[in-house]
Amino acid sequence: MNTAPPPSPQIRGPSDHEVRSQIVDAATEYFGLYGYEKTTVSDLAKAIGFSKAYIYKFFDSKQAIGEVICANRLSTIMAAVDAAVGTTNSAPEQLRRMFKTVVEAGSELFFNDRKLWDIATTSASEMWPSARAYDEHLRTLVAQIVRHGRDAGDFERKTPLDETANAIYLVMRPYVNPLLLQHNLDGALEATPQLASLILRSLAP
Amino acid sequence: MNTAPPPSPQIRGPSDHEVRSQIVDAATEYFGLYGYEKTTVSDLAKAIGFSKAYIYKFFDSKQAIGEVICANRLSTIMAAVDAAVGTTNSAPEQLRRMFKTVVEAGSELFFNDRKLWDIATTSASEMWPSARAYDEHLRTLVAQIVRHGRDAGDFERKTPLDETANAIYLVMRPYVNPLLLQHNLDGALEATPQLASLILRSLAP
Numbered sequence: 001m002n003t004a005p006p007p008s009p010q011i012r013g014p015s016d017h018e019v020r021s022q023i024v025d026a027a028t029e030y031f032g033l034y035g036y037e038k039t040t041v042s043d044l045a046k047a048i049g050f051s052k053a054y055i056y057k058f059f060d061s062k063q064a065i066g067e068v069i070c071a072n073r074l075s076t077i078m079a080a081v082d083a084a085v086g087t088t089n090s091a092p093e094q095l096r097r098m099f100k101t102v103v104e105a106g107s108e109l110f111f112n113d114r115k116l117w118d119i120a121t122t123s124a125s126e127m128w129p130s131a132r133a134y135d136e137h138l139r140t141l142v143a144q145i146v147r148h149g150r151d152a153g154d155f156e157r158k159t160p161l162d163e164t165a166n167a168i169y170l171v172m173r174p175y176v177n178p179l180l181l182q183h184n185l186d187g188a189l190e191a192t193p194q195l196a197s198l199i200l201r202s203l204a205p
Numbered sequence: 206m207n208t209a210p211p212p213s214p215q216i217r218g219p220s221d222h223e224v225r226s227q228i229v230d231a232a233t234e235y236f237g238l239y240g241y242e243k244t245t246v247s248d249l250a251k252a253i254g255f256s257k258a259y260i261y262k263f264f265d266s267k268q269a270i271g272e273v274i275c276a277n278r279l280s281t282i283m284a285a286v287d288a289a290v291g292t293t294n295s296a297p298e299q300l301r302r303m304f305k306t307v308v309e310a311g312s313e314l315f316f317n318d319r320k321l322w323d324i325a326t327t328s329a330s331e332m333w334p335s336a337r338a339y340d341e342h343l344r345t346l347v348a349q350i351v352r353h354g355r356d357a358g359d360f361e362r363k364t365p366l367d368e369t370a371n372a373i374y375l376v377m378r379p380y381v382n383p384l385l386l387q388h389n390l391d392g393a394l395e396a397t398p399q400l401a402s403l404i405l406r407s408l409a410p
Contacts, residue, residue, distance in 0.1 A: 125388075159406065167403040170396050174379040174389075183330075183384040191375050198372040201364065202407035 020058050023050070024072070027065045028116070036066055036119040063128075069116070070123045071130035077105040078137050085141065091149025092203070096196045098141060099172055103192050106181045120178040138176060142169050146203070155203040168199050225263050228255070229277070232270045233321070241271055241324040268333075274321070275328045276335035282310040283342050290346065296354025297408070300373070301401045303346060308380045308397050312390060315383075325383040343381060347374050351408070360408040373404050 026048040031039065041062050045052040059065045084101040085094045110117055123131040143165040149155035155164075174180040175192055184191070231253040236244065246267050250257040264270045289306040290299045315322055328336040348370040354360035360369075379385040380397055389396075 156406075159402075163399065163402070167399045170400055171376055171403065174385060177388070179388040180379060180385055183382070184379075194368065194372045195375055197364075197368070198376065198404070198407045201361075202403045204409070 016058065020068075023048070023055060023058055024065060024068050028069050028072075031066070031069065031119060032113060032115050035115045036062075036122065041065075066119050066122065067128050067130055070119050070128060071133075073109065073116070073120075074130050074134040077102070078134065080105055081138070081141065085145065091145050091152060091154050092200050094145045094148070095142075095168070095199060096193070098138075098145065099175070099192050099196045099199075102138070102172065103175045103181075103188050106175065106178065107185060107188065110178075110182065110185060117178065117182070121182070124177050124179045135176075138172070139165065139169050142172070149203065153205065156205045164203070167202075171195055171199055221263065225273075228253070228260060228263055229270060229273050233274050233277075236271070236274065236324060237318060237320050240320045241267075241327065246270075271324050271327065272333050272335055275324050275333060276338075278314065278321070278325075279335050279339040282307070283339065285310055286343070286346065290350065296350050296357060296359050297405050299350045299353070300347075300404060301398070303343075303350065304377055304380070304397050304401045307343070307377065308386075308393050311380065311383065311386045312393065315387065315390060322383065322387070326387070329382050329384045340381075343377070344370065344374050347377070354408065358410065361410045369408070372407075376400055376404055 027044055030044050030047050034043070039062075041055055042052050044062075044065075045055050055065075059068075081098055081101045084097040088094055088097065109120060122128075143161065146155060146161060146165050146168070150157050150161070172195075174184050175188055175195075181188070232249055235249050235252050239248070244267075246260055247257050249267075249270075250260050260270075264273075286303055286306045289302040293299055293302065314325060327333075348366065351360060351366060351370050351373065355362050355366070377400075379389050380393055380400075386393070
């Protein structure tokens with residue numbers, strides 16, 4: 001007694017995955033034009049021609065959409081940072097490039113995607129999972145570079161590794177966290193190489 | 206032909222100086238209760254029982270009053286910082302105490318005089334003369350401590366003094382500038398000793 005396979009909704013229309021990306025793409029554009037904080041899911045639904053109920057089938061809330069946009073953007077930044085660090089094997093140079101790339105990516109977002117900036121500040125002040133993951137990724141990267149520099153004999157080994165890595169991250173944080181960076185952009189491009197040099201002096205064996 | 210001395214207005218009523226302090230005291234209390242940004246000179250005049258015109262005889266604008274309040278508060282903080290630094294002759298310890306006192310004073314203002322906090326953030330974002338003078342005072346103090354530590358053989362002398370002092374100030378700034386400090390208060394008391402230790406490692410001869 002063969003039964004026909006249950007109808008697959010994927011075949012009849014776009015997959016859930018596709019609809020989700022469609023909503024995220026449209027929302028990125030919409031928030032990019034009108035800002036995240038000031039718009040509602042209703043505004044968004046109207047603008048992209050979906051019903052509000054249909055959007056809620058895929059996302060619990062406006063924040064859930066914002067969170068995906070934020071995670072996408074932060075993934076791009078993390079990939080750029082990892083790539084910049086990967087271009088050299090020298091730990092001191094890796095720290096310099098990491099710092100530089102993070103600041104450049106933040107400034108780029110602030111100056112060229114200003115309307116998306118409020119997603120960044122909201123995610124940072126509410127500690128969204130994507131913001132926390134970004135923070136964690138950068139902290140781990142700092143620790144890896146410090147460990148690598150110690151192994152290569154470039155950095156001192158007396159201070160506990162955790163303490164060193166954490167303090168370095170604290171120096172970088174005002175240029176990483178968007179809530180702080182927005183008050184730090186004036187002069188950030190001159191400040192960060194000086195801070196990187198101070199960090200490297202603190203790491204001298 | 207003796208003429209009588211011109212009548213002295215000081216004798217007839219309160220001196221300009223007294224009226225100015227009276228207005229500043231009343232405004233400090235008033236802004237402390239209702240905030241600086243949201244109140245006007247009219248509100249203030251009504252509350253302290255002077256006419257608006259009378260207040261304008263002594264101050265050009267609300268900002269001019271705010272500026273005196275801000276300068277008074279920053280003078281108190283600078284005196285506290287100078288006193289903390291003066292309690293030791295060891296340059297490394299002076300840097301630690303400077304950092305600690307600045308952060309404590311900022312936190313105190315934020316948590317205990319929250320309504321005056323918006324004068325602090327406004328003065329920092331608009332770079333009022335008092336905010337600039339405070340910044341300058343702290344920068345000069347850092348340079349003095351670094352010079353003293355170099356003379357005493359506690360600190361390295363290879364890096365140009367200006368570069369060293371400036372980079373140290375950049376590390377401190379997120380905990381000094383109220384625009385940054387308000388996003389940094391969580392964990393500031395743990396972060397600042399770690400940053401001070403990193404600074405001291407960077408200064409090792």
